[in-house]
Amino acid sequence: MRRWVVDSRRRRRQWRRLPPSTHTRQAGTSTLTEIQRAILDFERYWSLSLGAKDQAIRDQLGLEPDQYYQQIYALVDDLEAMRYAPTVVNRYWRWRKVRYRNRFRPRV
Numbered sequence: 001m002r003r004w005v006v007d008s009r010r011r012r013r014q015w016r017r018l019p020p021s022t023h024t025r026q027a028g029t030s031t032l033t034e035i036q037r038a039i040l041d042f043e044r045y046w047s048l049s050l051g052a053k054d055q056a057i058r059d060q061l062g063l064e065p066d067q068y069y070q071q072i073y074a075l076v077d078d079l080e081a082m083r084y085a086p087t088v089v090n091r092y093w094r095w096r097k098v099r100y101r102n103r104f105r106p107r108v
Helices: 034-048 053-061 065-075 079-084 086-104
Strands: 002-007 012-017
Touching: 034 053, 034 065, 034 079, 034 086, 053 065, 065 086, 079 086
Parallel strands: none
Antiparallel strands: 002 012
16 A cells, blocks of 8 residues: 655655555544644634634634644654645645755755
8 A cells, every 4th residue: 555654864755655554543543632633623724714823722722822833743744644634734744845945955
C-alpha cells in the first residue's frame, strides 16, 4: 500500500511503500486524542467563521494560541492526522516548507 510520508532527510513528501504495520489499524481505533481532533476540526472550518481567531481558540478549545499552534505543527508529521484531515495537514505542511525555504535561502 502506498502512502504519503515525509522524508526527513530531504524535507519533502514522497510516495513510499510502507510496511503493513504502519498503515493497518483496527476499525474504530485512532491514535488522535479528542483535543487533536477538535483542533483539526476547528482549523478545517475556521475559514467559514468571522472574528478574531485567537479569541475563538480560547473560547472553543480552551487553549492559548501558543499551545494551539504547537499542537497543530506537531500534527503535521502525524499519519493519523493526515488520514483524519488531509487538507489541513497539507496546508500547514506547505506553509512550513515555504518558511523553511525562505529561512535557508541564500541571500544576495
